[in-house]
Amino acid sequence: MGNGLSVMKFAWCNQRSFENIALHQLDKGQPDLTAIYLVANDPIDHTFWHYYEPEAYEGVDPDEARRLGQIVENIYVHNDGVVQQILDRVDEDTVVFVISDHGFRAAGELPRTKPIPKRHFRDLQEEAFEKGTVTVGQSGEHDMKGIIIAAGGPVQADVSVSATVYDIAPTAMYLMGM
Numbered sequence: 001m002g003n004g005l006s007v008m009k010f011a012w013c014n015q016r017s018f019e020n021i022a023l024h025q026l027d028k029g030q031p032d033l034t035a036i037y038l039v040a041n042d043p044i045d046h047t048f049w050h051y052y053e054p055e056a057y058e059g060v061d062p063d064e065a066r067r068l069g070q071i072v073e074n075i076y077v078h079n080d081g082v083v084q085q086i087l088d089r090v091d092e093d094t095v096v097f098v099i100s101d102h103g104f105r106a107a108g109e110l111p112r113t114k115p116i117p118k119r120h121f122r123d124l125q126e127e128a129f130e131k132g133t134v135t136v137g138q139s140g141e142h143d144m145k146g147i148i149i150a151a152g153g154p155v156q157a158d159v160s161v162s163a164t165v166y167d168i169a170p171t172a173m174y175l176m177g178m
Helices: 004-027 041-052 062-068 070-089 118-131 165-175
Strands: 096-100 103-106 140-143 147-151
Touching (some): 004 041, 004 070, 041 062, 041 070, 041 103, 096 165, 147 165
Antiparallel strands (some): 096 147, 103 140
């Protein structure tokens, strides 16, 4: 497992700090704009994906997969709970976005147990650009399709639009009357 539990602990503690700050600020009143970075799922997905989807890899210990396979799913369940806490603190006219600039998928290779020599980093960088993914020896890699979900205020329910992360700032500015 290498340093997986250390990665998870750091990411979890970092995210919990962001959550506590954001929720505390929302308890003080309705802001014009606020954002919270739920960071933990990114390093957890990179590090634990092979336990979450062991059939996509060779050599995953079945006992470790049973023991650690729920970590990926559980961070998403936790993050859904944080979004619910946010929704509970804002009024129905407040627009709430859930945004990710990428998704995740199986990289098909187990995490490296040794550091990557600096002389090989350029090759890995070029490979990532060619494949359209970022892996660098981690079991979960970025899927370049992200998500944008919006609710509240003037946002219509059950409407699908084609949007990218480049649409977020102009949309937020429009909603704020700018």
